Amino acid sequence: MSTVNPLFSEELLQHIWQFRLFNQQNLATVNGEPLYVVHPGELNRHAGPDFTGARLRIGGMEWAGNVELHYRTSDWRRHGHHRNPRYDNVVLHVVFEHDAPFHTAPCLELQHRIPKLMLKRYRALKESAAFVPCAPLLHRVNEDAWGPWKARLLHERLQRKANVLRGWLEQSRCNWEEVCFRAVAQGFGMPVNTAAFLELSFSLPFMVLARQRSCLPRLEALLFGQSGMLGGAFADAYPQELQREYRFLQHKYRLEPMAAHSWQWLRMRPSSFPTMRIACFAALLHNSPHLFSRLLETERLPEAESLFVVEPSAYWRHHYRFDIPAVRTNGLGKGTVQHLFINTVAPLLHLYGDYMGLPQYKQRALRFLQELPAENNRVLRGWAEEQVPAANAADSQALLQLKQSYCDTKNCLNCAIGERLLRGEEVWVCREGEEDDWM
Numbered sequence: 001m002s003t004v005n006p007l008f009s010e011e012l013l014q015h016i017w018q019f020r021l022f023n024q025q026n027l028a029t030v031n032g033e034p035l036y037v038v039h040p041g042e043l044n045r046h047a048g049p050d051f052t053g054a055r056l057r058i059g060g061m062e063w064a065g066n067v068e069l070h071y072r073t074s075d076w077r078r079h080g081h082h083r084n085p086r087y088d089n090v091v092l093h094v095v096f097e098h099d100a101p102f103h104t105a106p107c108l109e110l111q112h113r114i115p116k117l118m119l120k121r122y123r124a125l126k127e128s129a130a131f132v133p134c135a136p137l138l139h140r141v142n143e144d145a146w147g148p149w150k151a152r153l154l155h156e157r158l159q160r161k162a163n164v165l166r167g168w169l170e171q172s173r174c175n176w177e178e179v180c181f182r183a184v185a186q187g188f189g190m191p192v193n194t195a196a197f198l199e200l201s202f203s204l205p206f207m208v209l210a211r212q213r214s215c216l217p218r219l220e221a222l223l224f225g226q227s228g229m230l231g232g233a234f235a236d237a238y239p240q241e242l243q244r245e246y247r248f249l250q251h252k253y254r255l256e257p258m259a260a261h262s263w264q265w266l267r268m269r270p271s272s273f274p275t276m277r278i279a280c281f282a283a284l285l286h287n288s289p290h291l292f293s294r295l296l297e298t299e300r301l302p303e304a305e306s307l308f309v310v311e312p313s314a315y316w317r318h319h320y321r322f323d324i325p326a327v328r329t330n331g332l333g334k335g336t337v338q339h340l341f342i343n344t345v346a347p348l349l350h351l352y353g354d355y356m357g358l359p360q361y362k363q364r365a366l367r368f369l370q371e372l373p374a375e376n377n378r379v380l381r382g383w384a385e386e387q388v389p390a391a392n393a394a395d396s397q398a399l400l401q402l403k404q405s406y407c408d409t410k411n412c413l414n415c416a417i418g419e420r421l422l423r424g425e426e427v428w429v430c431r432e433g434e435e436d437d438w439m
Contacts, residue, residue, distance in 0.1 A: 008096065012122055013069045014050055015413045016114060017094055018043055021423060023113040029106040030098050033059040041067050048086040056092055058106050065091035073107060074100040118422050125412045125422075131382045132407040134421055139387045141417060146388075149416035153398035156405070158365065161347035162354065169355070178206040180292035180348060184284070187344035188277045192264045196274065197281075199258055200227050208253050209285070216286045216313055221245035223278050228260035229322070238315040239322040270320040271330045279312035280332050295345060296352070299364065301371050304345070308337045338372050342393045369394040379403050 016022055017040055027035045034057075041054030049066035056063045066089050070076060073095045081087040082104065090105050098109040125133040132138065165179055172178040182201045189197025203226050212218045224230050224239075225246030234240050249255065263274040270276065288294055288307055298304040311317070311331050320326050346365040353361030374380065374390035375397075383390065383399050390396035405411065412418030 008071065008119070008122070010050075010069055010071060011413060013071070013094070013096055013110070014043060015419075015422075016110065016118075017051065017067070017069055019423075021114070021118065022110050027108070027113075029058065030102075030109055031106065033106060035092075035106070035108060038062070049090055054091065058092070063091040065089045067092045067094060069094045071095065072097050072099045073102050073109075076102065076104070121422050122412075125418065126410060128410075131386060132403065133410055133412055134418055135386055137421060138417075145417060145420065149402075150395060150398040152416070153401040154366075154369070154394055157397050157401040158347055158350045161343070162351035165347060165351045166355070169351070172206070175206065176292045176352070177210075177290060180295070181206060181209070181285070183344045183348055184291065184340065185281065187340040188281045189274075190339060190343060192268065193274055193277070196227075196258070196262045196264070197277070199262060200278075203256065203258055205253070208249075208255075210289075212249075213285055213289045216282060217241065218245055218249070219286055220279065220282045220313065222249055223282050224275075225250060226255060226257050227274070227278060228258040228262065229275065229278075230257075231260060235323045236315075236319075270326070271333065272336075273320050275319075275321050276312070276316065276329065276331075279316040280310055283310040283312050283331075284308060292348070295348070296361070301341075301368050304368070305337050305341065308332060308340060338393070339375075341368055341372060342375065342397065366394065369397060375400075 020037065020040060024037065027037070029035055036057040038055035038057060039053070041051030044050060044052050044066075049068045051067040051069075054065060054067045056067075066087070068076070068081065068087060068090045070079070070093070073093065075095075076082065076093060077100075081090075087104075093102055093105050093107045095107060095109055096111045096114075098107060124136075128135070130136070165183055168179045168182055169176070182198065185201035186194055186198045189195070200223065204222060209219070209222060212222055221230075221242040224242055230239065230243045230246050234243065250257070265273060284291070284307075287310055291307065294307055295304060298307070309332065312329075317329055318326055320329055346369050349361045349365035349368070353359055353363075353365070370392050372393035374392055374395055379400055380390055380396050383403070388399065390399055402415070406415040406418070412422070
């Protein structure tokens with residue numbers, strides 16, 4: 001008996017069966033009974049047979065029930081299905097290779113009915129060590145094949161981010177301002193202090209923060225104190241004042257600060273230091289006490305971005321860290337504001353529109369992403385080298401989703417481009433004299 005090809009998975013066999021990517025002419029079971037697939041059934045992602053609700057015509061009789069797929073017929077007993085009542089209603093056993101007698105249900109062998117080109121391309125995808133598995137053909141893919149797929153990828157990414165926010169919304173009993181506070185805090189920490197900023201936001205009861213927003217020094221005392229940065233002795237008068245203020249608030253509200261070592265400082269520009277980001281975050285909360293409401297009211301991107309253009313308090317205009325003077329510091333840069341809109345504001349608006357049944361906010365989130373420039377990072381530079389550039393932030397978010405959720409895991413069967421390549425659909429045009437790089 002030959003060994004199982006490690007590059008041929010039951011997932012591929014499921015895909016072939018689901019989309020009928022096999023030669024159906026004169027289809028028959030291994031016992032010679034004529035077979036016609038009326039409906040392959042629905043893919044079952046839970047325990048039990050692979051497909052449910054299939055409709056088949058076998059030997060002149062129509063059957064309705066479940067379909068189970070295996071690489072080999074003998075896998076049925078090896079997997080213990082003969083002892084599992086979940087598989088009693090299987091009306092067809094579909095295998096790549098028929099290697100043993102089977103008496104439980106009719107059996108269909110597919111190895112001689114599957115296009116060899118599909119198997120070769122699947123093997124090439126699984127063996128590829130390129131930036132993305134299908135890199136050899138990406139430069140030939142027509143732009144028309146990308147449009148709908150990018151739109152779906154962007155929706156997936158927005159939905160994934162919105163689902164996190166939805167959990168916070170439930171925890172806060174539908175306090176949208178609190179969710180906005182936590183989401184913006186997380187955004188201020190990106191990329192290396194994301195977890196620390198999120199921990200800071202959860203270490204501080206939102207109602208305590210809300211009571212102090214009108215007083216910027218007290219707001220800074222709360223945030224810097226909870227961050228763990230007000231421990232020890234200071235030479236400057238301002239951190240000493242914050243320290244005294246925080247001790248009072250800590251005792252009043254029984255606050256427990258974070259560990260100071262939670263914050264990352266290495267290999268970043270001074271303008272991205274945690275101290276500068278916290279100072280700017282405090283200024284934002286002070287200037288826009290009802291930030292989420294203002295975002296809902298602001299339809300144009302430039303006006304919405306202006307809400308985040310803030311200057312920190314006077315001390316931070318000449319310091320990057322406590323007790324260490326600087327000639328001149330910078331507040332939030334334009335790139336940071338755009339990053340916040342891509343990763344925080346757009347998912348917030350998307351969730352609000354979805355949760356409240358107000359599609360105009362989901363449309364606004366999409367419009368903002370289309371108006372914002374594409375991000376610039378290692379992944380997107382990799383896509384550009386493969387001749388798949390991002391025109392705007394909507395594109396860059398879609399391509400990030402594709403790389404992380406499909407290409408890195410070689411989830412090619414669920415990728416619109418990979419799926420069409422496997423089917424052999426001509427989504428690209430070979431130039432004269434070129435051969436298929438995969439063959």
